[in-house]
Amino acid sequence: MATLEINDLHVSVETEGGPNEILRGVDLTVKQGETHAIMGPNGSGKSTLAYSLAGHPKYTVTSGSVKLDGEDVLEMSVDERARAGVFLAMQYPVEVPGVSVSNFLRTSATAIRGEAPKLRTWVKEVKEAMERLSIDPAFAERNVNEGFSGGEKKRHEILQLELLRPKIAILDETDSGLDVDALRVVSEGVNRVRETGEVGTLLITHYTRILRYIKPDHVHVFAKGRIAESGGPELADKLEEEGYEEYVKGGA
Ligand code: ADP
Ligand code: MG
Numbered sequence: 001m002a003t004l005e006i007n008d009l010h011v012s013v014e015t016e017g018g019p020n021e022i023l024r025g026v027d028l029t030v031k032q033g034e035t036h037a038i039m040g041p042n043g044s045g046k047s048t049l050a051y052s053l054a055g056h057p058k059y060t061v062t063s064g065s066v067k068l069d070g071e072d073v074l075e076m077s078v079d080e081r082a083r084a085g086v087f088l089a090m091q092y093p094v095e096v097p098g099v100s101v102s103n104f105l106r107t108s109a110t111a112i113r114g115e116a117p118k119l120r121t122w123v124k125e126v127k128e129a130m131e132r133l134s135i136d137p138a139f140a141e142r143n144v145n146e147g148f149s150g151g152e153k154k155r156h157e158i159l160q161l162e163l164l165r166p167k168i169a170i171l172d173e174t175d176s177g178l179d180v181d182a183l184r185v186v187s188e189g190v191n192r193v194r195e196t197g198e199v200g201t202l203l204i205t206h207y208t209r210i211l212r213y214i215k216p217d218h219v220h221v222f223a224k225g226r227i228a229e230s231g232g233p234e235l236a237d238k239l240e241e242e243g244y245e246e247y248v249k250g251g252a
């Protein structure tokens with residue numbers, strides 16, 4: 001079973017006024033088969049954590065470690081991270097001119113599996129995954145992220161998740177901007193992948209709404225750049241009622 005282990009992670013972002021420390025000692029272990037929700041107020045550093053795991057150049061790890069089965073993730077290039085089985089939904093947030101969804105997915109699958117999937121079975125796999133996510137077949141021929149609506153981007157993320165089957169999936173605000181129907185479809189996709197028992201999921205969200213559809217095994221409250229409290233699903237219920245106030249008082 002693959003294990004992602006984050007240890008005392010400190011991350012700074014470059015600003016005009018110099019480096020600004022955003023993550024202040026994050027400790028978290030996610031194992032294949034587990035679903036963790038990271039919840040927290042806006043600006044607490046949740047996306048910074050996701051970007052840091054993705055290897056985004058703007059975020060500098062100043063101390064701490066991230067390991068996948070003992071291998072140093074921070075030493076890996078973005079591609080190597082994907083090949084190692086770490087999936088970051090925002091890894092490809094940009095438009096990829098001239099590359100269709102279908103080609104993009106096949107290239108990604110080839111990189112991750114180490115060989116190109118057989119064309120005939122691949123086309124079928126993609127078609128079936130798209131049907132499950134209620135994605136129009138024409139979507140496969142569109143260029144990646146070109147003119148995608150918010151909902152299309154999220155469905156595309158889950159389509160990647162279903163087809164690429166990573167060991168560890170990091171989903172940042174997958175629920176934001178989705179209407180109830182899209183939220184249900186997206187959540188069902190996450191749950192299907194989860195049921196394989198082969199993916200460890202880090203579900204980052206500001207709202208408790210998605211947790212009605214995806215029941216996390218572990219809930220962590222993120223505040224001021226670190227995990228302020230961890231618990232089971234009942235912690236999400238408490239947050240739904242009481243909000244984040246208790247965690248943010250006392251200034252930055
Ligand atoms: P969250 O996802 O929890 O809302 P973020 O990680 O997006 O929080 O942001 C945490 C803090 O780091 C905020 O104060 C934000 O302004 C700052 N920050 C994040 N990314 C950058 C960046 N690229 N440049 C400057 N400041 C940033
Ligand atoms: Mg934010």
Ligand code: MG
Nearest residue numbers: 046047048173
């Ligand atoms: Mg964010």
